[in-house]
Amino acid sequence: MPTITAFESSPDRGRGQARDMRVRWALEEVGQPYDVRLVSFAAMKQPAHLALHPFGQIPTYEDGDLALFESGAIVLHIAERHAGLLPAESNARSRAIAWMFAALSTVEPPIVELTMAMLVERDKDWYAQRLPMLQDRVRVRLSELSRHLGNADWLDGAFSAADVLMVTVLRRLQTSGLLDECPGIAAYVARGEARPAFRRAFDAQLAVFNASSPPTAS
Protein backbone atom coordinates (compact mmCIF):
# COMPACT_ATOMS: atom_id res chain seq x y z
CA MET A 1 0.00 0.00 0.00
CA PRO A 2 1.48 3.42 -0.92
CA THR A 3 2.20 6.06 1.71
CA ILE A 4 1.80 9.75 1.01
CA THR A 5 2.77 12.74 3.14
CA ALA A 6 0.54 15.66 4.11
CA PHE A 7 0.76 18.70 6.38
CA GLU A 8 0.49 17.88 10.09
CA SER A 9 -1.19 21.28 10.53
CA SER A 10 -3.18 22.30 7.47
CA PRO A 11 -2.61 26.02 6.80
CA ASP A 12 -5.99 26.22 5.01
CA ARG A 13 -7.93 24.96 8.05
CA GLY A 14 -9.27 21.86 6.31
CA ARG A 15 -10.39 23.42 3.03
CA GLY A 16 -8.42 20.84 1.07
CA GLN A 17 -6.24 23.28 -0.84
CA ALA A 18 -2.89 21.65 -0.08
CA ARG A 19 -1.39 19.53 -2.81
CA ASP A 20 -1.90 16.20 -1.02
CA MET A 21 -5.58 16.64 -1.96
CA ARG A 22 -4.78 15.93 -5.63
CA VAL A 23 -3.04 12.69 -4.79
CA ARG A 24 -5.75 11.60 -2.35
CA TRP A 25 -8.41 12.29 -4.99
CA ALA A 26 -6.56 10.36 -7.71
CA LEU A 27 -6.07 7.39 -5.35
CA GLU A 28 -9.77 7.47 -4.44
CA GLU A 29 -10.80 7.61 -8.12
CA VAL A 30 -8.91 4.40 -8.85
CA GLY A 31 -9.85 2.70 -5.56
CA GLN A 32 -6.30 2.40 -4.26
CA PRO A 33 -6.07 2.46 -0.43
CA TYR A 34 -3.18 4.48 0.98
CA ASP A 35 -1.47 5.43 4.20
CA VAL A 36 -0.74 9.04 5.20
CA ARG A 37 2.25 10.20 7.17
CA LEU A 38 1.83 13.70 8.59
CA VAL A 39 4.84 16.01 8.62
CA SER A 40 5.38 19.29 10.45
CA PHE A 41 6.75 22.39 8.73
CA ALA A 42 10.00 21.88 10.65
CA ALA A 43 10.29 18.21 9.65
CA MET A 44 9.77 19.08 5.97
CA LYS A 45 13.14 20.84 5.97
CA GLN A 46 15.01 18.03 7.76
CA PRO A 47 17.27 15.51 5.97
CA ALA A 48 14.83 12.58 6.28
CA HIS A 49 12.11 14.42 4.38
CA LEU A 50 14.51 16.17 2.00
CA ALA A 51 15.70 12.72 0.90
CA LEU A 52 12.13 12.14 -0.33
CA HIS A 53 11.43 15.68 -1.54
CA PRO A 54 14.47 17.77 -2.52
CA PHE A 55 12.41 20.99 -2.20
CA GLY A 56 11.08 20.15 1.27
CA GLN A 57 7.39 20.13 0.45
CA ILE A 58 4.43 17.77 0.51
CA PRO A 59 3.13 15.50 -0.91
CA THR A 60 5.54 12.64 -1.40
CA TYR A 61 4.63 9.12 -2.48
CA GLU A 62 6.35 5.93 -1.39
CA ASP A 63 5.48 2.49 -2.69
CA GLY A 64 7.97 -0.33 -2.13
CA ASP A 65 11.35 0.90 -3.30
CA LEU A 66 9.93 3.84 -5.27
CA ALA A 67 9.88 7.35 -3.78
CA LEU A 68 8.31 10.18 -5.76
CA PHE A 69 7.60 13.88 -5.25
CA GLU A 70 5.63 16.52 -7.22
CA SER A 71 1.86 16.12 -7.12
CA GLY A 72 1.58 16.16 -10.92
CA ALA A 73 4.09 13.35 -11.30
CA ILE A 74 2.45 11.31 -8.54
CA VAL A 75 -1.00 11.68 -10.11
CA LEU A 76 0.43 10.69 -13.50
CA HIS A 77 2.17 7.68 -11.93
CA ILE A 78 -1.14 6.55 -10.39
CA ALA A 79 -3.04 7.20 -13.63
CA GLU A 80 -0.55 5.13 -15.65
CA ARG A 81 -0.93 2.13 -13.35
CA HIS A 82 -4.70 2.03 -12.80
CA ALA A 83 -7.67 2.27 -15.14
CA GLY A 84 -9.93 5.30 -14.96
CA LEU A 85 -7.73 8.39 -15.06
CA LEU A 86 -6.25 8.33 -18.59
CA PRO A 87 -7.87 7.41 -21.90
CA ALA A 88 -6.69 4.16 -23.47
CA GLU A 89 -6.45 5.65 -26.98
CA SER A 90 -2.95 6.99 -27.62
CA ASN A 91 -3.75 10.49 -28.92
CA ALA A 92 -6.41 11.09 -26.26
CA ARG A 93 -3.94 9.94 -23.61
CA SER A 94 -1.31 12.42 -24.84
CA ARG A 95 -3.88 15.22 -24.86
CA ALA A 96 -4.94 14.41 -21.28
CA ILE A 97 -1.30 14.63 -20.22
CA ALA A 98 -1.02 17.98 -22.05
CA TRP A 99 -3.92 19.23 -19.92
CA MET A 100 -2.17 17.96 -16.78
CA PHE A 101 0.82 20.13 -17.65
CA ALA A 102 -1.48 23.02 -18.59
CA ALA A 103 -3.11 22.90 -15.17
CA LEU A 104 0.24 23.09 -13.37
CA SER A 105 2.35 25.18 -15.77
CA THR A 106 -0.12 27.62 -17.31
CA VAL A 107 -3.11 27.96 -14.98
CA GLU A 108 -1.64 27.42 -11.51
CA PRO A 109 1.27 29.94 -11.51
CA PRO A 110 -0.82 33.13 -11.83
CA ILE A 111 -3.28 31.71 -9.28
CA VAL A 112 -0.51 31.00 -6.79
CA GLU A 113 0.98 34.45 -7.45
CA LEU A 114 -2.39 36.09 -6.70
CA THR A 115 -3.21 34.04 -3.63
CA MET A 116 0.31 34.38 -2.24
CA ALA A 117 0.15 38.16 -2.66
CA MET A 118 -3.24 38.17 -0.88
CA LEU A 119 -1.54 36.30 1.95
CA VAL A 120 1.85 37.97 2.33
CA GLU A 121 1.64 41.39 0.63
CA ARG A 122 -1.72 42.58 1.90
CA ASP A 123 -0.10 45.12 4.22
CA LYS A 124 2.30 46.54 1.65
CA ASP A 125 1.95 50.00 0.12
CA TRP A 126 1.78 48.57 -3.35
CA TYR A 127 -0.85 45.89 -2.69
CA ALA A 128 -3.82 47.93 -3.93
CA GLN A 129 -1.99 48.80 -7.14
CA ARG A 130 -0.71 45.31 -7.89
CA LEU A 131 -3.86 43.38 -6.98
CA PRO A 132 -5.85 44.27 -10.14
CA MET A 133 -2.88 43.30 -12.31
CA LEU A 134 -2.62 39.90 -10.60
CA GLN A 135 -6.37 39.39 -10.82
CA ASP A 136 -6.36 40.25 -14.52
CA ARG A 137 -3.65 37.69 -15.23
CA VAL A 138 -5.87 35.03 -13.64
CA ARG A 139 -8.96 36.34 -15.47
CA VAL A 140 -7.19 35.88 -18.80
CA ARG A 141 -6.54 32.23 -18.00
CA LEU A 142 -10.09 31.66 -16.72
CA SER A 143 -11.51 33.22 -19.86
CA GLU A 144 -9.35 31.03 -22.12
CA LEU A 145 -10.24 27.96 -20.11
CA SER A 146 -13.93 28.86 -20.19
CA ARG A 147 -13.84 29.27 -23.96
CA HIS A 148 -12.21 25.87 -24.29
CA LEU A 149 -14.67 24.14 -21.96
CA GLY A 150 -17.79 25.56 -23.61
CA ASN A 151 -20.57 23.19 -22.64
CA ALA A 152 -18.32 20.22 -22.01
CA ASP A 153 -18.25 18.55 -18.62
CA TRP A 154 -14.51 17.89 -18.60
CA LEU A 155 -11.35 19.18 -20.27
CA ASP A 156 -11.05 16.62 -23.05
CA GLY A 157 -13.80 13.99 -23.31
CA ALA A 158 -14.13 11.74 -20.28
CA PHE A 159 -13.05 12.77 -16.78
CA SER A 160 -9.29 12.27 -16.41
CA ALA A 161 -6.26 12.98 -14.25
CA ALA A 162 -6.15 16.38 -15.95
CA ASP A 163 -9.47 17.29 -14.35
CA VAL A 164 -8.15 16.17 -10.95
CA LEU A 165 -5.30 18.65 -11.32
CA MET A 166 -7.26 21.48 -12.96
CA VAL A 167 -10.12 21.38 -10.43
CA THR A 168 -7.74 21.37 -7.48
CA VAL A 169 -5.76 24.24 -9.03
CA LEU A 170 -8.94 26.29 -9.54
CA ARG A 171 -10.16 25.58 -5.99
CA ARG A 172 -7.26 27.72 -4.77
CA LEU A 173 -9.26 30.70 -6.08
CA GLN A 174 -12.08 30.13 -3.58
CA THR A 175 -11.09 33.05 -1.37
CA SER A 176 -10.36 35.38 -4.30
CA GLY A 177 -13.92 35.96 -5.55
CA LEU A 178 -12.78 35.33 -9.13
CA LEU A 179 -14.66 32.05 -9.54
CA ASP A 180 -17.91 33.97 -9.03
CA GLU A 181 -17.13 35.96 -12.19
CA CYS A 182 -16.94 32.78 -14.29
CA PRO A 183 -20.08 30.68 -13.82
CA GLY A 184 -18.87 28.09 -16.34
CA ILE A 185 -15.63 27.56 -14.45
CA ALA A 186 -17.41 27.54 -11.09
CA ALA A 187 -19.78 24.84 -12.43
CA TYR A 188 -16.79 22.82 -13.66
CA VAL A 189 -15.20 22.99 -10.22
CA ALA A 190 -18.51 22.01 -8.61
CA ARG A 191 -18.77 19.00 -10.94
CA GLY A 192 -15.38 17.85 -9.75
CA GLU A 193 -16.24 18.43 -6.10
CA ALA A 194 -19.46 16.41 -6.49
CA ARG A 195 -17.62 13.23 -7.44
CA PRO A 196 -17.74 10.61 -4.66
CA ALA A 197 -13.97 10.13 -4.88
CA PHE A 198 -13.43 13.87 -4.34
CA ARG A 199 -15.72 13.78 -1.29
CA ARG A 200 -13.86 10.85 0.23
CA ALA A 201 -10.52 12.57 -0.33
CA PHE A 202 -11.82 15.86 1.03
CA ASP A 203 -13.27 14.21 4.14
CA ALA A 204 -10.00 12.37 4.77
CA GLN A 205 -7.94 15.57 4.77
CA LEU A 206 -10.62 17.37 6.83
CA ALA A 207 -10.41 14.59 9.42
CA VAL A 208 -6.69 15.35 9.80
CA PHE A 209 -7.48 18.99 10.45
CA ASN A 210 -10.32 18.26 12.87
CA ALA A 211 -8.15 15.81 14.81
CA SER A 212 -5.52 18.51 15.31
CA SER A 213 -7.89 21.41 16.11
CA PRO A 214 -11.08 21.74 18.12
CA PRO A 215 -14.07 22.27 15.76
CA THR A 216 -15.25 25.88 15.49
CA ALA A 217 -18.60 27.36 14.55
CA SER A 218 -17.25 28.58 11.19
Next chain:
Amino acid sequence: MPTITAFESSPDRGRGQARDMRVRWALEEVGQPYDVRLVSFAAMKQPAHLALHPFGQIPTYEDGDLALFESGAIVLHIAERHAGLLPAESNARSRAIAWMFAALSTVEPPIVELTMAMLVERDKDWYAQRLPMLQDRVRVRLSELSRHLGNADWLDGAFSAADVLMVTVLRRLQTSGLLDECPGIAAYVARGEARPAFRRAFDAQLAVFNASSPPTAS
Protein backbone atom coordinates in the same frame (compact mmCIF):
# COMPACT_ATOMS: atom_id res chain seq x y z
CA MET B 1 7.51 14.59 -39.67
CA PRO B 2 6.14 16.62 -36.74
CA THR B 3 5.57 20.36 -36.99
CA ILE B 4 6.10 22.69 -34.05
CA THR B 5 5.29 26.38 -33.71
CA ALA B 6 7.64 29.13 -32.58
CA PHE B 7 7.58 32.93 -32.33
CA GLU B 8 7.88 34.71 -35.66
CA SER B 9 9.68 37.50 -33.78
CA SER B 10 11.67 36.20 -30.86
CA PRO B 11 11.23 38.61 -27.91
CA ASP B 12 14.58 37.46 -26.48
CA ARG B 13 16.52 38.42 -29.62
CA GLY B 14 17.70 34.87 -30.33
CA ARG B 15 18.84 33.88 -26.83
CA GLY B 16 16.73 30.73 -27.01
CA GLN B 17 14.63 31.40 -23.93
CA ALA B 18 11.23 30.80 -25.52
CA ARG B 19 9.60 27.46 -24.82
CA ASP B 20 10.02 26.09 -28.36
CA MET B 21 13.70 25.67 -27.41
CA ARG B 22 12.81 22.77 -25.08
CA VAL B 23 10.97 20.94 -27.80
CA ARG B 24 13.67 21.61 -30.41
CA TRP B 25 16.30 20.30 -27.99
CA ALA B 26 14.34 17.13 -27.18
CA LEU B 27 13.78 16.45 -30.89
CA GLU B 28 17.49 16.96 -31.58
CA GLU B 29 18.48 14.63 -28.71
CA VAL B 30 16.45 11.78 -30.24
CA GLY B 31 17.37 12.62 -33.84
CA GLN B 32 13.83 13.37 -34.98
CA PRO B 33 13.67 15.93 -37.84
CA TYR B 34 10.88 18.49 -37.55
CA ASP B 35 9.24 21.38 -39.33
CA VAL B 36 8.69 24.79 -37.74
CA ARG B 37 5.76 27.08 -38.44
CA LEU B 38 6.35 30.63 -37.23
CA VAL B 39 3.43 32.53 -35.70
CA SER B 40 3.04 36.22 -34.96
CA PHE B 41 1.76 37.48 -31.60
CA ALA B 42 -1.48 38.46 -33.35
CA ALA B 43 -1.92 35.06 -34.97
CA MET B 44 -1.43 33.29 -31.62
CA LYS B 45 -4.72 34.74 -30.41
CA GLN B 46 -6.67 33.85 -33.57
CA PRO B 47 -9.05 30.87 -33.83
CA ALA B 48 -6.73 28.77 -36.02
CA HIS B 49 -3.97 28.81 -33.42
CA LEU B 50 -6.33 28.66 -30.43
CA ALA B 51 -7.67 25.39 -31.84
CA LEU B 52 -4.15 24.02 -31.34
CA HIS B 53 -3.32 25.89 -28.13
CA PRO B 54 -6.29 26.94 -25.96
CA PHE B 55 -4.10 29.50 -24.14
CA GLY B 56 -2.78 31.08 -27.33
CA GLN B 57 0.91 30.38 -26.78
CA ILE B 58 3.78 28.53 -28.39
CA PRO B 59 4.98 25.84 -28.83
CA THR B 60 2.45 23.45 -30.29
CA TYR B 61 3.21 20.04 -31.77
CA GLU B 62 1.37 18.40 -34.67
CA ASP B 63 2.08 14.92 -35.94
CA GLY B 64 -0.49 13.24 -38.18
CA ASP B 65 -3.85 13.54 -36.43
CA LEU B 66 -2.33 14.42 -33.06
CA ALA B 67 -2.13 18.03 -31.88
CA LEU B 68 -0.49 18.84 -28.54
CA PHE B 69 0.36 21.93 -26.53
CA GLU B 70 2.41 22.58 -23.35
CA SER B 71 6.18 22.21 -23.74
CA GLY B 72 6.38 19.75 -20.83
CA ALA B 73 3.77 17.46 -22.36
CA ILE B 74 5.38 17.66 -25.79
CA VAL B 75 8.81 16.80 -24.41
CA LEU B 76 7.29 13.87 -22.47
CA HIS B 77 5.46 12.70 -25.60
CA ILE B 78 8.74 12.72 -27.56
CA ALA B 79 10.61 11.02 -24.70
CA GLU B 80 8.02 8.24 -24.48
CA ARG B 81 8.32 7.46 -28.20
CA HIS B 82 12.08 7.59 -28.73
CA ALA B 83 15.02 6.13 -26.84
CA GLY B 84 17.40 8.44 -25.03
CA LEU B 85 15.33 10.80 -22.91
CA LEU B 86 13.80 8.51 -20.26
CA PRO B 87 15.35 5.59 -18.38
CA ALA B 88 14.02 2.14 -19.29
CA GLU B 89 13.77 1.00 -15.66
CA SER B 90 10.33 1.72 -14.26
CA ASN B 91 11.24 3.49 -11.00
CA ALA B 92 13.96 5.57 -12.63
CA ARG B 93 11.50 6.54 -15.36
CA SER B 94 8.95 7.71 -12.77
CA ARG B 95 11.64 9.71 -10.97
CA ALA B 96 12.70 11.40 -14.22
CA ILE B 97 9.09 12.40 -14.82
CA ALA B 98 8.91 13.75 -11.26
CA TRP B 99 11.90 15.97 -12.10
CA MET B 100 10.15 17.13 -15.27
CA PHE B 101 7.23 18.32 -13.17
CA ALA B 102 9.62 19.80 -10.60
CA ALA B 103 11.31 21.90 -13.29
CA LEU B 104 7.99 23.33 -14.48
CA SER B 105 5.93 23.43 -11.26
CA THR B 106 8.47 24.17 -8.54
CA VAL B 107 11.51 25.84 -10.13
CA GLU B 108 10.07 27.76 -13.08
CA PRO B 109 7.25 29.77 -11.41
CA PRO B 110 9.47 31.89 -9.12
CA ILE B 111 11.91 32.38 -12.01
CA VAL B 112 9.14 33.58 -14.31
CA GLU B 113 7.79 35.81 -11.54
CA LEU B 114 11.22 37.42 -11.10
CA THR B 115 12.01 37.83 -14.77
CA MET B 116 8.52 39.13 -15.55
CA ALA B 117 8.83 41.72 -12.78
CA MET B 118 12.24 42.72 -14.17
CA LEU B 119 10.52 43.23 -17.50
CA VAL B 120 7.20 44.90 -16.65
CA GLU B 121 7.52 46.36 -13.14
CA ARG B 122 10.94 47.94 -13.39
CA ASP B 123 9.47 51.46 -13.48
CA LYS B 124 7.10 50.96 -10.55
CA ASP B 125 7.58 52.59 -7.15
CA TRP B 126 7.63 49.21 -5.44
CA TYR B 127 10.15 47.52 -7.71
CA ALA B 128 13.18 48.14 -5.51
CA GLN B 129 11.34 46.78 -2.48
CA ARG B 130 9.91 43.69 -4.15
CA LEU B 131 12.99 42.70 -6.16
CA PRO B 132 14.96 41.23 -3.21
CA MET B 133 11.91 39.20 -2.16
CA LEU B 134 11.56 37.75 -5.66
CA GLN B 135 15.28 37.08 -5.88
CA ASP B 136 15.24 35.31 -2.52
CA ARG B 137 12.43 33.01 -3.62
CA VAL B 138 14.57 31.96 -6.58
CA ARG B 139 17.67 31.64 -4.39
CA VAL B 140 15.83 29.18 -2.13
CA ARG B 141 15.05 26.95 -5.11
CA LEU B 142 18.59 27.23 -6.50
CA SER B 143 20.02 26.30 -3.12
CA GLU B 144 17.74 23.26 -2.81
CA LEU B 145 18.55 22.21 -6.37
CA SER B 146 22.25 22.72 -5.76
CA ARG B 147 22.13 20.55 -2.63
CA HIS B 148 20.35 17.83 -4.59
CA LEU B 149 22.78 17.95 -7.51
CA GLY B 150 25.92 17.81 -5.38
CA ASN B 151 28.64 16.55 -7.69
CA ALA B 152 26.27 14.81 -10.07
CA ASP B 153 26.19 15.76 -13.73
CA TRP B 154 22.41 15.41 -14.12
CA LEU B 155 19.30 15.42 -11.98
CA ASP B 156 18.86 11.67 -11.54
CA GLY B 157 21.49 9.41 -13.10
CA ALA B 158 21.79 9.68 -16.86
CA PHE B 159 20.80 12.79 -18.83
CA SER B 160 17.03 12.79 -19.39
CA ALA B 161 14.04 14.85 -20.50
CA ALA B 162 14.05 16.31 -16.99
CA ASP B 163 17.44 17.92 -17.67
CA VAL B 164 16.12 19.35 -20.95
CA LEU B 165 13.36 21.09 -19.01
CA MET B 166 15.42 22.09 -15.97
CA VAL B 167 18.32 23.56 -17.98
CA THR B 168 15.97 25.57 -20.19
CA VAL B 169 14.09 26.80 -17.10
CA LEU B 170 17.35 27.89 -15.44
CA ARG B 171 18.58 29.62 -18.60
CA ARG B 172 15.79 32.16 -18.08
CA LEU B 173 17.90 33.47 -15.17
CA GLN B 174 20.73 34.56 -17.49
CA THR B 175 19.88 38.26 -17.25
CA SER B 176 19.19 38.14 -13.49
CA GLY B 177 22.73 37.61 -12.23
CA LEU B 178 21.54 34.85 -9.89
CA LEU B 179 23.27 32.03 -11.76
CA ASP B 180 26.60 33.69 -10.93
CA GLU B 181 25.86 33.17 -7.23
CA CYS B 182 25.51 29.40 -7.73
CA PRO B 183 28.57 27.97 -9.48
CA GLY B 184 27.21 24.43 -9.24
CA ILE B 185 23.99 25.38 -10.98
CA ALA B 186 25.82 27.49 -13.56
CA ALA B 187 28.05 24.49 -14.33
CA TYR B 188 24.97 22.27 -14.68
CA VAL B 189 23.43 24.71 -17.16
CA ALA B 190 26.74 24.90 -19.06
CA ARG B 191 26.84 21.08 -19.27
CA GLY B 192 23.42 21.13 -20.87
CA GLU B 193 24.35 23.90 -23.27
CA ALA B 194 27.48 22.00 -24.33
CA ARG B 195 25.50 19.04 -25.66
CA PRO B 196 25.57 18.87 -29.48
CA ALA B 197 21.77 18.52 -29.56
CA PHE B 198 21.39 21.72 -27.54
CA ARG B 199 23.72 23.56 -29.92
CA ARG B 200 21.77 22.40 -32.98
CA ALA B 201 18.49 23.47 -31.38
CA PHE B 202 19.95 26.80 -30.30
CA ASP B 203 21.38 27.52 -33.73
CA ALA B 204 18.03 26.67 -35.38
CA GLN B 205 16.11 29.17 -33.24
CA LEU B 206 18.89 31.76 -33.68
CA ALA B 207 18.62 31.37 -37.45
CA VAL B 208 14.94 32.34 -37.19
CA PHE B 209 15.89 35.50 -35.32
CA ASN B 210 18.73 36.39 -37.68
CA ALA B 211 16.48 35.90 -40.72
CA SER B 212 13.98 38.37 -39.29
CA SER B 213 16.48 41.00 -38.05
CA PRO B 214 19.70 42.44 -39.38
CA PRO B 215 22.65 41.16 -37.31
CA THR B 216 24.04 43.66 -34.78
CA ALA B 217 27.42 44.03 -33.20
CA SER B 218 26.16 42.83 -29.79
